Structures are given as C-alpha cells and as structure tokens.
Amino acid sequence: MVQRTIALSFLLTLLMAPLMAQTPPIPSLDAWEVHDLERPQPRMVTPSAMTPAPPPSDAIVLFDGQSLDEWTHRTGQPASWTVKDGYMEVRAGAGAIATKRSFGDVQLHIEWATPNSGDGQDSGNSGVYLMNTYEVQVLNSYENKTYPDGQAAALYGQYPPLVNASRPAGEWQSYDIVFRRPHFDDNGDLTRPARVTVFHNGVLVQDNVILTGPTGHRSRPPYQAHEDQLPMVLQDHNEPTRYRNIWVRELAPEM
Numbered sequence: 001m002v003q004r005t006i007a008l009s010f011l012l013t014l015l016m017a018p019l020m021a022q023t024p025p026i027p028s029l030d031a032w033e034v035h036d037l038e039r040p041q042p043r044m045v046t047p048s049a050m051t052p053a054p055p056p057s058d059a060i061v062l063f064d065g066q067s068l069d070e071w072t073h074r075t076g077q078p079a080s081w082t083v084k085d086g087y088m089e090v091r092a093g094a095g096a097i098a099t100k101r102s103f104g105d106v107q108l109h110i111e112w113a114t115p116n117s118g119d120g121q122d123s124g125n126s127g128v129y130l131m132n133t134y135e136v137q138v139l140n141s142y143e144n145k146t147y148p149d150g151q152a153a154a155l156y157g158q159y160p161p162l163v164n165a166s167r168p169a170g171e172w173q174s175y176d177i178v179f180r181r182p183h184f185d186d187n188g189d190l191t192r193p194a195r196v197t198v199f200h201n202g203v204l205v206q207d208n209v210i211l212t213g214p215t216g217h218r219s220r221p222p223y224q225a226h227e228d229q230l231p232m233v234l235q236d237h238n239e240p241t242r243y244r245n246i247w248v249r250e251l252a253p254e255m
C-alpha cells in the first residue's frame, strides 16, 4: 500500500512537472530599489539599420499610418492624437489612447520616434501599456541618462533592458514584444505571472522576464486579478512622441 502510494505520488509529480515548469515563482527584485540610480547602466549597442517590417498575413493592424479607427481615449471619446505623414503623434494633454480591441497573449510590433528635446524622464517619454497595466517604457535613451529601470525598453520600475540599443532622438525605432498574460484562479489569486520578451531595434533587451506585478512609478504593486483580455494603451506623458506601423498577432493561449 505504502509502495503504491509512493509510486502514485511519483507518477503525479512526473505528470505535474510540465505544469510546474510553467508556473515560475515571482522573482524578488529586492536587490534593487525601484528607480535605483546605483543600478548599472546598460551598455550601448549600435543596432543595424532599420528594415521595413510590413505586417504578416495573420496580424491585426492597429495603425497603418492613416487613421486612428482602432483607437479611443479611455474616456470613450474618439482618439484625438495628431495623424500626419504616416505617423501618429501624442497630442500633449489629450490623454492616453487605448485600442478598441482587447488582447491577452500577443506578439506586438510597434515603431516610435521621440522628439529631440528635454532630458531625463522628460525626453520623449511615452509608453506601451500591455493590458493597460504593464508598461514597456518609451523614452529617448540615446545619450540621455536616467534611472536604468525607466529608460527605453525597460519594464518600468522593474527591469532595465539588457543593453541600450537606442537610436538618436528623432530617428525611428522599433519594439518587437512577446507578451504572456498573467493567470488568476477563480478566487482572484495569481497562478502564473506575466512574462515579457522585447527586441529593441532587433536587439534582445528583455529575455522572457517575469513581471512582479503592474508597473508603477516609485512602486512595485502586487498583481491584482483582471480580465483575460484588455486594451493596449499608449501613454500621453506630455511630449510629442510619434508612433507608426503597429500590429499584433494574437497568440494561442498557453495551456
């Protein structure tokens, strides 16, 4: 009987192993205070020249350079950012814009360019909020020092990029992001944290990092249960940062 129990628990462990492998614990970032200026500055890497990346056939095009039809202000008002010459530009003070559609697990391509003005956190600050909650920072980080967990391609307040692949302000840059949403059980408890991979100008800068919760300014708040799909949001931080060529591919959910 005892042997059978042991055999059964061994079998269960084997069966559970793949499941357990997919439910990593939330890492502790206690070694670094949020926005810690002592955190090492990622080294600069010069990316290769930008090559046009038209959307693949199964992508949902969120911005093709012509209209903001896929976007709205969070108030429900029509998106009122400026559209011209194939790009959209943050209209300072107009507020963030959100996709009308909601997404969970996605591959996202987005191109952006900051103005050549300001410094620190006030140089082209914007951001891509996955599920309206988890920010991949957009900022001019070319010869513009700030706290590493707040520079371009940082998961804001949590993870600096592995390297700094920024182009000079004013030049077009790209993010290719793979996002795996967090999972919650029926009680609202976290069963699987969110994970993010980011390529900045084609260079790997976030390698499947495990988010500690929502990104926040001067805080690392814990997860709060939310829907399986939520809009993607672009931040209005009062600076005329531009976006173009935005598309997503919805990924099959993880089992």
Ligand code: MG
Binding pocket: 125, 126, 127, 135, 137, 138, 235, 237
């Ligand atoms: Mg931002």
